Amino acid sequence: MKCTFVSVSAESDFSIQNLPFGVCSASEAASPQVAVAIGDYALNMAELAKRGLFDGINGFNAAVDVFSKPYLNDYMALGRSVWQEVRRRLQDFLSNDQNPVRAGLSASDPAVAMPLSSVQMHLPARIGDYTDFYASREHATNVGIMFRGKENALMPNWTHLPVGYHGRASSVVVSGTQLHRPSGQRRPDASKPPVFGPSVRLDYELEMAFFVGPGNELGSPLTLEQAEERIFGVVLMNDWSARDIQAWEYVPLGPFLGKSFGTTISPWIVTMDALEPFRVPQPAQDPTPLPYLCSESSRPAGYNISLEVDIKPKESEQFYPLSRSNLKYMYWTLRQQLAHHTANGCNMRPGDLCGTGTISGPVEESFGSMLELSWSGQKDICLGDSGITRKFIQDNDVIRISGHCQADGFRVGFGSCIGEILPAKAASS
Amino acid sequence: MKCTFVSVSAESDFSIQNLPFGVCSASEAASPQVAVAIGDYALNMAELAKRGLFDGINGFNAAVDVFSKPYLNDYMALGRSVWQEVRRRLQDFLSNDQNPVRAGLSASDPAVAMPLSSVQMHLPARIGDYTDFYASREHATNVGIMFRGKENALMPNWTHLPVGYHGRASSVVVSGTQLHRPSGQRRPDASKPPVFGPSVRLDYELEMAFFVGPGNELGSPLTLEQAEERIFGVVLMNDWSARDIQAWEYVPLGPFLGKSFGTTISPWIVTMDALEPFRVPQPAQDPTPLPYLCSESSRPAGYNISLEVDIKPKESEQFYPLSRSNLKYMYWTLRQQLAHHTANGCNMRPGDLCGTGTISGPVEESFGSMLELSWSGQKDICLGDSGITRKFIQDNDVIRISGHCQADGFRVGFGSCIGEILPAKAASS
Numbered sequence: 001m002k003c004t005f006v007s008v009s010a011e012s013d014f015s016i017q018n019l020p021f022g023v024c025s026a027s028e029a030a031s032p033q034v035a036v037a038i039g040d041y042a043l044n045m046a047e048l049a050k051r052g053l054f055d056g057i058n059g060f061n062a063a064v065d066v067f068s069k070p071y072l073n074d075y076m077a078l079g080r081s082v083w084q085e086v087r088r089r090l091q092d093f094l095s096n097d098q099n100p101v102r103a104g105l106s107a108s109d110p111a112v113a114m115p116l117s118s119v120q121m122h123l124p125a126r127i128g129d130y131t132d133f134y135a136s137r138e139h140a141t142n143v144g145i146m147f148r149g150k151e152n153a154l155m156p157n158w159t160h161l162p163v164g165y166h167g168r169a170s171s172v173v174v175s176g177t178q179l180h181r182p183s184g185q186r187r188p189d190a191s192k193p194p195v196f197g198p199s200v201r202l203d204y205e206l207e208m209a210f211f212v213g214p215g216n217e218l219g220s221p222l223t224l225e226q227a228e229e230r231i232f233g234v235v236l237m238n239d240w241s242a243r244d245i246q247a248w249e250y251v252p253l254g255p256f257l258g259k260s261f262g263t264t265i266s267p268w269i270v271t272m273d274a275l276e277p278f279r280v281p282q283p284a285q286d287p288t289p290l291p292y293l294c295s296e297s298s299r300p301a302g303y304n305i306s307l308e309v310d311i312k313p314k315e316s317e318q319f320y321p322l323s324r325s326n327l328k329y330m331y332w333t334l335r336q337q338l339a340h341h342t343a344n345g346c347n348m349r350p351g352d353l354c355g356t357g358t359i360s361g362p363v364e365e366s367f368g369s370m371l372e373l374s375w376s377g378q379k380d381i382c383l384g385d386s387g388i389t390r391k392f393i394q395d396n397d398v399i400r401i402s403g404h405c406q407a408d409g410f411r412v413g414f415g416s417c418i419g420e421i422l423p424a425k426a427a428s429s
Numbered sequence: 430m431k432c433t434f435v436s437v438s439a440e441s442d443f444s445i446q447n448l449p450f451g452v453c454s455a456s457e458a459a460s461p462q463v464a465v466a467i468g469d470y471a472l473n474m475a476e477l478a479k480r481g482l483f484d485g486i487n488g489f490n491a492a493v494d495v496f497s498k499p500y501l502n503d504y505m506a507l508g509r510s511v512w513q514e515v516r517r518r519l520q521d522f523l524s525n526d527q528n529p530v531r532a533g534l535s536a537s538d539p540a541v542a543m544p545l546s547s548v549q550m551h552l553p554a555r556i557g558d559y560t561d562f563y564a565s566r567e568h569a570t571n572v573g574i575m576f577r578g579k580e581n582a583l584m585p586n587w588t589h590l591p592v593g594y595h596g597r598a599s600s601v602v603v604s605g606t607q608l609h610r611p612s613g614q615r616r617p618d619a620s621k622p623p624v625f626g627p628s629v630r631l632d633y634e635l636e637m638a639f640f641v642g643p644g645n646e647l648g649s650p651l652t653l654e655q656a657e658e659r660i661f662g663v664v665l666m667n668d669w670s671a672r673d674i675q676a677w678e679y680v681p682l683g684p685f686l687g688k689s690f691g692t693t694i695s696p697w698i699v700t701m702d703a704l705e706p707f708r709v710p711q712p713a714q715d716p717t718p719l720p721y722l723c724s725e726s727s728r729p730a731g732y733n734i735s736l737e738v739d740i741k742p743k744e745s746e747q748f749y750p751l752s753r754s755n756l757k758y759m760y761w762t763l764r765q766q767l768a769h770h771t772a773n774g775c776n777m778r779p780g781d782l783c784g785t786g787t788i789s790g791p792v793e794e795s796f797g798s799m800l801e802l803s804w805s806g807q808k809d810i811c812l813g814d815s816g817i818t819r820k821f822i823q824d825n826d827v828i829r830i831s832g833h834c835q836a837d838g839f840r841v842g843f844g845s846c847i848g849e850i851l852p853a854k855a856a857s858s
Contacts, residue, residue, distance in 0.1 A: 128557075129599050134682060155680050160623050161614050165682035166595040166689070170558050170776050171647055180648035182773035185590050185719065194589050196719045196772075218600055218691065219609035221856040245773065251584050253563060253594035254683020257773040260595070262647065290614065290625045292856070343625075344611035344674065344686040345854065347599050425774065427650040427721070 005094045006107040008039035013404055013413020015039075016094050017277075019087060020268035020414075021072055021233065024119040026110070032070035032122045037268050037415075038094060041113040048112065053093055053101045057085045071126045072269070076213045076232045077350035083213075083232070087273055121267035123174045124235075125211060125351035130172055130263070131341060132207075132239060132355040133164040135332035137283070139360035142372045159287060162332035162340050164354075167239075168260035172353065175236075175266050175417045181395060181424040182261035184245035198424035199242035201377065202393040206309050206323050206368030206401055207237040209355040210334050211269055215348040222348075224295050227338035230348075233269035234334075236307070236401045236417035237355050240264065243371055243392070265353070266401070266417035274412050278405040280304045282333050292343055293336050301333040305414075307359060307403045309368070313388050314396035320383035322373065322399075325359050325366040395423045434523045435536040437468035442833055442842020444468075445523050446706075448516060449697035449843075450501055450662065453548040455539070461499035461551045466697050466844075467523060470542040477541065482522055482530045486514045500555045501698070505642045505661045506779035512642075512661070516702055550696035552603045553664075554640060554780035559601055559692070560770060561636075561668060561784040562593040564761035566712070568789035571801045588716060591761035591769050593783075596668075597689035601782065604695050604846045608669065610824060610853040611690035615673035627853035628671035630806065631822040635738050635752050635797030635830055636666040638784040639763050640698055644777040651777075653724050656767035659777070662698035663763075665736075665830045665846035666784050669693065672800055672821070694782070695830070695846035703841050707834040709733045711762050721772055722765050730762040734843075736788060736832045738797070742817050743825035749812035751802065751828075754788050754795040824852045 002008075003016040014020065014037040024042050025032045035042040048054070049063035057063070060082045066074045075083075093099045107113050134140055137154070140163075144153030157163060173179070181202055187194040213232040216222050222230065239259065246258025282302035288294065295301065309323040332340075337354055358368040367373050370392050373381045380389035393399065398420045404413035431437075432445040443449065443466040453471050454461040464471040477483070478492035486492070489511045495503045504512075522528045536542050563569055566583070569592075573582030586592060602608070610631055616623040642661040645651050651659065668688065675687025711731035717723065724730065734756040739748040761769075766783055787797040796802050799821050802810045809818035822828065827849045833842035 129597055157614075157616075157623075157677055157680070161678065163678065163682055164685055166597055166685065168558055168595050168775060169598070170778050170781070173647070180774050183650070184773045185586075187586075193716065194586075194719070196721055218602070219851075219854055221612070221854070223856045226856070242773070248586055249590065249592065250681070250683075251586070252679070252683070253592055254679070254681070256593055256595065257770070257775065260775040261773040287622065290623070292625055341686070342856075344613045344671070344690040345609050346597060346686065346689040349599050352599070422648075425648055425650070427652045427655070427772075 001091060001095050003038060003094045004097055006039045006041050006113060010409060011411065012039050013411055013415050015410040015412060016091055017410050018270060018274045018412040019090055020270045021124065022268045023070060023072060023122045023124045025122065026114050026119055034067040034069065034072060034075065036090060037116065040116050041107065042116055042119050044112055044114065048101065051101045053089055054086060057082060070122065072124050073126055073351035076125065076211060079214045080229050083271060084273055121174055123172065124267060124269050127169045127172050127351055127353045128349045130167040130169040130353045131164055132167045132357060133162050133332065133337050134357040135162050135330050135337060136357055136360050137331040138329060138362060139358040139368060142360060142367065146376045160289065162337045164337065164341065165254045167263065171260055172263045172265060175264055175419065177264065178420045178422050179240065179262040180422050182242050182245065182257065183424050184242060184257050185248055186244035187248045194248060199244050201243035202421060203241045203243050203370045204309065204393065204399045205239035205241055205358040206307060206325055207239050207355045207358060208234050208327055209237040209265060209353050210234050212348045212352040212354065213350055215350055215352065216342055218347040219345040221345055222339055222342040224293065224335055224339045227342065228335040231272050231334055231338060233271040234275065235269055236266040236403050236414050238264040238399060238401055238417055238419055239355060264417055264419040266414050268415050270412060270414055275303055275405065277407060278304045278412065280328050283329065283331050285331065292339060301335055302328045302330065304328045305403050305405050307401065310400045311383060311390065312398040313383060313390065314394060315388050316386060319400060320386060322381065323366060323368050325361045325368050327359060329361040330356055330359060393421050395421055397421055430520060430524050432467060432523045433526055435468045435470050435542060439838060440840065441468050442840055442844050444839040444841060445520055446839050447699060447703045447841040448519055449699045450553065451697045452499060452501060452551045452553050454551065455543050455548055463496040463498065463501060463504065465519060466545065469545050470536065471545055471548050473541055473543065477530065480530045482518050483515060486511055499551065500780070501553050502555055502780040505554065505640060508643045509658055512700060513702060550603055552601065553696060553698050556598045556601050556780055556782045557778045559596040559598040559782045560593055561596045561786060562591050562761065562766050563786040564591050564759050564766060565786055565789050566760040567758060567791060568787040568797060571789060571796065575805045589718065591766045593766065593770065594683045596692065600689055601692045601694060604693055606693065607849045607851050608691040609851045611671050611674065611686065612853050613671060613674035613686050614677055616677045617673065623677060628673055630672035631850060632670045632672050632799045633738065633822065633828045634668035634670055634787040635736055635754055636668050636784045636787055637663050637756055638666040638694060638782050639663050641777045641781040641783065642779055644779055644781065645771055647776040648774040650774055651768055651771040653722065653764055653768045656771065657764040660701055660763055660767060662700040663704065664698055665695040665832050665843050667693040667828060667830055667846055667848060668784060693846055693848040695843050697844050699841060699843055704732050704834065706836060707733045707841065709757050712760050714760065721768060730764055731757045731759065733757045734832050734834050736830065739829045740812065740819065741827040742812060742819065743823060744817050745815060748829060749815060751810065752795065752797050754790045754797050756788060758790040759785055759788060822850050824850055826850055
């Protein structure tokens, strides 16, 4: 299928097979509203709704209203059959010159298609709750070896359930937001009391995250199949981590201020329907998980998504590679994470966000954090042949995550998830 | 000061010195809106605003609008000087027969004062993020002894910072909401694989929790004094805990599904201004905390609030005592918790909720959980002289927390925080 409404290059992340959802505003003064990316444009979904493109879709009677909101939660709540029909209509609009809504419309009409270069992106949803998992075996093993030695690398529970924790929703920010280096308690010398000050072991974590569509009532768990149906789509995520703050605070109740100073996500949500062609088997699970985490279907539940992390160090104007990984390495799948999350009756709401945890692969270049790449700061990470090195992130370094699925002749890409670290700020009274 | 608008008994939790805020609806069909409790009545705050009671308060131009909302977030955002002036005007309205808004009004006017027995209470705020601390030394020590032995009871970080973790906001419910027993993975026999099923070690935790008023920008920490100014008020909280699920899942990332199936709070938020007369010194802190957790003021930062937990076992129609504790035992104060929470730049928003953690005291009857009272299920908890015993909560048991401050001639009370546990529910496809 080819887009005829605007031209889309074969290298574009935003092909007609993708059609990711986001929230953008055309100018500083304009209200944020729902958009879909195609090529170098953001389609104004409320405008297309006004022109009748989504008329008569079963269960979707308020398209103009839903797409005029500054967040996607209401659309996420509608569920898969509406999402799929909206996708079909969009694809017809974009590829079929005879589509009636196309009559008299041109791609240069700024009411319908806004150049991506001119819009401002916003957080795509109001995130009620944000959860982060720890679902890459390679990452958990690497961290385990560093903290507990080779023999006790994986905790006994790790192969039985997708370990996760509640994160901080208020500090999830959209790509491009600058963040201040966090201050906090750390204990560099275990023989002395802790000190307070800016983190000196600031790290990124290469993650992806999914947005929940229709949720579940409190007390009513989801089956694995129900969980899969309720995932709206996926973004890139940088789970910034202050390793020194985290190491001192995290026993016994888990990560807290080492994480909650900021979490960056990419602005465009790639839907599960767009990712469908890129399903691959997940890694073999041994031991076999308990029945609530097993599917009777033989349909693969992993996704082949290439992921890259690059750094623009403050000394340079150029990006250098850090990590090259893939979502397919993930041991626990997205649907296993969501089913497990609701197994106790915990209620999910539309727009809730679940991170995968750091996505590391089997070889060193696939390690998804500086903690792993510098092996807890024991060795330098060399940035190309620039002579510049890092063990952790320095002030004014920029970290960029990008990701895409490659098919024959088109891409389904995620754009990028970017963030710069500014110097720490003290409290001022 | 005496209320002359309605009669208030000396035993009432809701004296004119209290004036707690909540959200209630007069009937199933009516919209929830902001109310203040006095004696056996809930004052309709939007109605009082319409009659001009809050006219001309600096920084508060939309009283009718703010009090017509089904949540308190907008009012919480206004800050202490508005809260204090609203309190003064309410007290004058209630105590002064000559108050001009009183003209022609009687307490039997249902538009102004609704009998508490007839209203339905709702969650008082939209909780953006919910955090739970672990701030009672006695509780942390008891749990530590059970899990790690006497020598390692308190972790090294515990006396240096208020340990906390992000909780689940979606499953915070208002008093009276029934909850289903959670199912989950647990490993009763460490030599065998884990099993899945309803928790068999279901517990309560006696806590209090504070609501944040005006928040802070991401990246901008609050000083201890700023933190104190930004706390709106306090509720009772039952942090229901499935000990067996928690024990298996919590290493290394902390409590997750063992907690997120439900957290119950009392509906009336007692403001910090009402609690002012009940300030008492906090327990001595040794070692002296780092400067960002220390105040130069000698004003005490603890609160003398008597707390009770009772159980109505399924076998009985009567409540029996479980715990008798007091907030004054808490090692880390509310303002220390909030200042610490923002020390890394984490942004708080109006309506965010922070739990204190289980409030245990020095003697056994003050232990704030069944885990402690039954010493991890090793001994029976006897319910009065009924012959009924418990180690953990059984289906259809009701747990009730209540709390109050007692002054000479009046009370500032919290009402109650109540919840019944229903049998577990499986996923249904």
